[in-house]
Each structure stands twice: as C-alpha cells, then as structure tokens.
Amino acid sequence: MSKLKPPISGQLEEEFKAQSPMMEVWSMFCRNITAMIGLVIVLIVLFAAIFGPTLYPGDPFEMVWAPFSRPGEEGYLLGTDYLGRDLTTLLVHGARVSILIGLSAALLTVLIGITVGAVAGYYKGWVEELLMRITEFFQVLPTLLFSMVIVALFGASLPMITFAIGVVSWPPVARVTRAEFLRIRELEYVTAARASGVSNFKIIFRTILPNALPPIIVQAALMVGSAILFEAGLSFLGLTDPNVVSWGQIIGSNRQYILDSSYTVTIPGLAIFITVLAISLVGDGLNDALNPKLRKR
Amino acid sequence: MPALLKVENLRIELNTRDGISPVIDNLSLELYPGETLSFVGESGCGKSMTALAIMGLLPDKVGRVAGGRILFNGENLATASNERLNEIRGNDISMIFQEPMTSLNPVYSIGEQIAEVLRRHQALSNKAAWSKAIELLDAVRIPDPQSRVSDYPHQMSGGQRQRVMIAIALACEPKILIADEPTTALDVTVQAQIFDLMRDLGRQSGSAIILITHDMGAVAEMAEHMIVMYAGRKAESGPVQKVIESPRHPYTQGLINCVPHLLAELTEERPQLAEIDGIVPSLKDFGRDECLFASRCEFADTLCRSQRPPGFDFGDDQIAACWRAGEIH
Numbered sequence: 241m242s243k244l245k246p247p248i249s250g251q252l253e254e255e256f257k258a259q260s261p262m263m264e265v266w267s268m269f270c271r272n273i274t275a276m277i278g279l280v281i282v283l284i285v286l287f288a289a290i291f292g293p294t295l296y297p298g299d300p301f302e303m304v305w306a307p308f309s310r311p312g313e314e315g316y317l318l319g320t321d322y323l324g325r326d327l328t329t330l331l332v333h334g335a336r337v338s339i340l341i342g343l344s345a346a347l348l349t350v351l352i353g354i355t356v357g358a359v360a361g362y363y364k365g366w367v368e369e370l371l372m373r374i375t376e377f378f379q380v381l382p383t384l385l386f387s388m389v390i391v392a393l394f395g396a397s398l399p400m401i402t403f404a405i406g407v408v409s410w411p412p413v414a415r416v417t418r419a420e421f422l423r424i425r426e427l428e429y430v431t432a433a434r435a436s437g438v439s440n441f442k443i444i445f446r447t448i449l450p451n452a453l454p455p456i457i458v459q460a461a462l463m464v465g466s467a468i469l470f471e472a473g474l475s476f477l478g479l480t481d482p483n484v485v486s487w488g489q490i491i492g493s494n495r496q497y498i499l500d501s502s503y504t505v506t507i508p509g510l511a512i513f514i515t516v517l518a519i520s521l522v523g524d525g526l527n528d529a530l531n532p533k534l535r536k537r
Numbered sequence: 538m539p540a541l542l543k544v545e546n547l548r549i550e551l552n553t554r555d556g557i558s559p560v561i562d563n564l565s566l567e568l569y570p571g572e573t574l575s576f577v578g579e580s581g582c583g584k585s586m587t588a589l590a591i592m593g594l595l596p597d598k599v600g601r602v603a604g605g606r607i608l609f610n611g612e613n614l615a616t617a618s619n620e621r622l623n624e625i626r627g628n629d630i631s632m633i634f635q636e637p638m639t640s641l642n643p644v645y646s647i648g649e650q651i652a653e654v655l656r657r658h659q660a661l662s663n664k665a666a667w668s669k670a671i672e673l674l675d676a677v678r679i680p681d682p683q684s685r686v687s688d689y690p691h692q693m694s695g696g697q698r699q700r701v702m703i704a705i706a707l708a709c710e711p712k713i714l715i716a717d718e719p720t721t722a723l724d725v726t727v728q729a730q731i732f733d734l735m736r737d738l739g740r741q742s743g744s745a746i747i748l749i750t751h752d753m754g755a756v757a758e759m760a761e762h763m764i765v766m767y768a769g770r771k772a773e774s775g776p777v778q779k780v781i782e783s784p785r786h787p788y789t790q791g792l793i794n795c796v797p798h799l800l801a802e803l804t805e806e807r808p809q810l811a812e813i814d815g816i817v818p819s820l821k822d823f824g825r826d827e828c829l830f831a832s833r834c835e836f837a838d839t840l841c842r843s844q845r846p847p848g849f850d851f852g853d854d855q856i857a858a859c860w861r862a863g864e865i866h
Contacts, residue, residue: 428639436654
C-alpha cells in the first residue's frame, strides 16, 4: 500500500496538549458520528435559509406554472402547489422563516428560563417559592392553546409568534437551571468566590452559570427543534403571518389537497421532519459530549 | 500595638430542628499584625463557624451572629453591609479552604482565577493582572509558571491546587489569612510543604494567619497563640508553647495525648493509641449551664455538671475554662 500513516508522535503530542474545556467538548462531539451527520444537515438547512433566497430569487408567492404540476415533470424540481407556485422557491424561502423563528424563540425561551431559574436557585427562600409557583403556572397551561390565544389576540406577526412560542416553553429550562444552581451553589468554589469578595450578580453569571450550562445547552438545542414544530403547528392552523412563507404555512395552505396531490404536503413535512431530527441529533451529541460521566468512555 | 482583629463575646446561633442552639458561645480573641493564631478542636466544635463569621459568610437563614462584635481595624464586621464586606473579602481578609479539589472553579484557567481577584480589588489591567498571576504562581513554587498559568484546575494535583488557592488568597497581600484545615485533604509529604509556604509568604507579606486545624503538630510548628475549642466554647487559650507544655484543661491534655508517636522498635505488643472517650454533645445541648466536656471527663464532679466554668487565668495569657484546672496539672 502506498498510503502511509503519519508518524504517531505528532498525533500524541496533540492529544496531550492542554485543552480548554470547550475544545475538549468539541473533540468529543466530533467523535460522535450521528451527531456529526445531524450537524451537517443543520448546516445545509442554515445555508439554504441564508443563501437560498439569493439562489432562488423572486417572489415565492408568484404563480409560475399550472397548479399541481408533479415534482420534476414540467421543469420544476419539486413541482407546484394548488396556486401554481414553485414549491422549491417556497421551501427555500420558508426555511429562512422557520429557522429564524426556531432560533429566536429558543433564545427567548433560554433567556427567560435561565433568568428565572438562576435567581430562584441562587437566592432560595421566598424568591424561589414565588418564581417556581409562577413557573408551575405556565407549565400547567396547555401550551398550544395558550400560544394560539396570544397570536389570536395580538395578531399573527412574526415577533408575536416568536413571543407566543417563547413564553409558553420556558418552564423546563427554568427548572433545569434552578436544579443546577441549587447543586452548584453549595460547592466549595462558590464559597471561595464569595470569600474573595465577588458580588452576587457576578457569582450567578460568572461563577455558577458557566458550570450550569451543559444541560441548558442541550435543552436549548432541543428547544430550537420544538419551536420549529410549534410554528408549523400554529401556521397549519392558519395562525401565521399570511405575507411570509414558512414550512408550516405551506402545509397548512395545501392541506385540502392532501389526497390528490400529497407531495405538496409531504415535501415541506419532510423538510420539517429532517431538520428537527437533525437538531435533535445535535442536541443528543452535545449531551454526550458535555456529560462528564460519558466523556471517559 | 492595637489588635488587628478583635472578637468580643461572639455568639453565633444556628437554627436546627430542635430549635436555636449557640454554635459559638461567648468567644473572645485578639489577633495582632503578623501573628499566627491557631484554632484546635474536634469536628463540629465551631472552628469553621468562627472563620465563616469573620468573613461574613455564615449560611443564609440558618446561622446568624446573635451577640458580640467582630472588630477589624475598629470596624464591626458583624453589622457591616454586604457591599462593604465584598470590599474587605479577598482584599484585607482572605481564606483558604479544606478541599483544594473542589475550591477552584473548573471552567476558568488558574491564571484567570488569580487575575480576577487582582482586577477586582487592585484595579489592575488585564495584562498587569496576568503577569502578576505568573509571579504569584512562581512565589507558591509551581514549576514552569509561564506555561502552567493557562492550565485548568483538573490538570493539577491536589497539592498544586492548594498552592493556587494560596496564590489567590495572598494575591492582594491581605492583612489576615484564614486557613480552614488547609492540609487535611493532602498527602503528609505535601502538608509540610504547604505549611512552609504559608509561613514564608505570611512573613513576607506581613499577614496575620488564623490557622484552623486538628493537627497538634502543625500548631506547634506554625502558631504563636492557640485557642482550644470545645462544643462552641473556648476550653483553653494561650501561647502555644505554654499550652502544649502544661495544658490545664483535661480536653487539651486529651488532644495532646492523641497525637500518635512513632516508635523506632516495633514489638509484638503495639502501644495503644490514646483516645478521648465519648463524642461532642449534640447541638441542642450546646447552651446548657454546665461544663459541656463533663460527660467525657474523668475529673468531673457535681460542680462541673451544674455550672458553666469561667476562664481561670494561669499567667502568661494562659486561660482555661475548667473548674478543676488548678488541681489537675
């Protein structure tokens, strides 16, 4: 064989070099094949969301051909929908909205969740009681129904949909954050930080939070997936901005023709399915990489 | 010379399931600049509580200063605001903890953790704090500080981590360094190195040291003054040499007898290790008006069981809180 392996000494040196915790997590993540597949798919979807509209310019709502042209038949890769609109263009433009809502709703979720959980877990006492009762109040509300009410009351604009999703899905994040804070606040390095004069604010956000992040990051990754699903659910029910296209909205508007032209519903459905699955795989990979118990395997 | 730290009739109460109990009962002490004072006693007799009270770090809602004053340079720390305490902590008074394995934050490099204290209290720039951190690592005798400064805690051994803790504690040249059983979790060989280091650096920076330990050998080596604590009360106090040579309180005698001796010639019959029978009374009994050591004391009589002994002066600052201290010696 002409292929020679590189000398092993170089590899070893790299292996034993001092690694920051983040680098360690990354190299751990890279070893997880399913997680890497998920990451590649997520990156492709992100690429489509960012550059897709430039590659497929034009108004996605414009009628380009006869309705119900089957995928690939009349020169349109994924065919046309019931109004004769190009499904490919719809899908690519819809990716942007779906991903945007997924990311920003997850960000909102994490911001609310971390703040509530951190304050409750750090201060304990009546502060914790109050905040956790509020969290439980939000937890027992039927999420889809509550966000439908918000969107129905305040209008179906993108920021309002994001807000509606974020405001109903933060309780799990708050609970995880609180649990981590309750555990970490009793550790000796927190006492040591207090003994060297660190203020409460800095202890919460600089001393404890970075150590509490791993499970929160995993939660946040899964939140992105569930926010995309949530948005799809809302727009399937017609609670969406009719002027922007999203994957759920494509399904929703074509749902009457599901028996005759199932591809108009199946294709955006597959897009949602694959994207959410890929995000879950990434979240799962992060879980393994960030969990110190699994790290040494 | 005025005392740097003066604790007057300190009483700390802890909320327990059985009600309120005084974990520290009427404790007074004085600490002078550059001096080393040692707290000795079994687990659960209030040594660490005293340290936490001085730092203002008593556990929230569980412990509180119920009486007395903690005067640092004339300022009462027991009533100081949290903001004021944050200025003092880590700058004028700093602390080393028992468990070096867990008292460093795992997500920051050790250099960052040393530099942070310097930036906070001395307003140093990032760069200046970082190079001071390297100097400090060198001072605590960590080899190759230039490259180890960016290491993370998990890459260091227990002894090295405790050295880093010392570097953090001494970064701002505090007036008082409180060391809460700094070597308990370390190998015997490393213990001596850590004590040497603390003594040398303490001398260089002129810091007074409060050493909390149950290692009589460390006390003899390190401290000038010692306080023997039992069940939240001062059992005996005085200059180390005097107390160790002629202990007056039966508890002090017991503690000194408990130090095992190494024998050169081992025979079949191993010498029995000395012990003090019984255990420290439970927290709910701490407030009683009696000698709390009486249940474990071979000299105890009815007086000991009915009235709390005051401190009897035996000259040279040696004070023992025992009714029969005069006869026992």
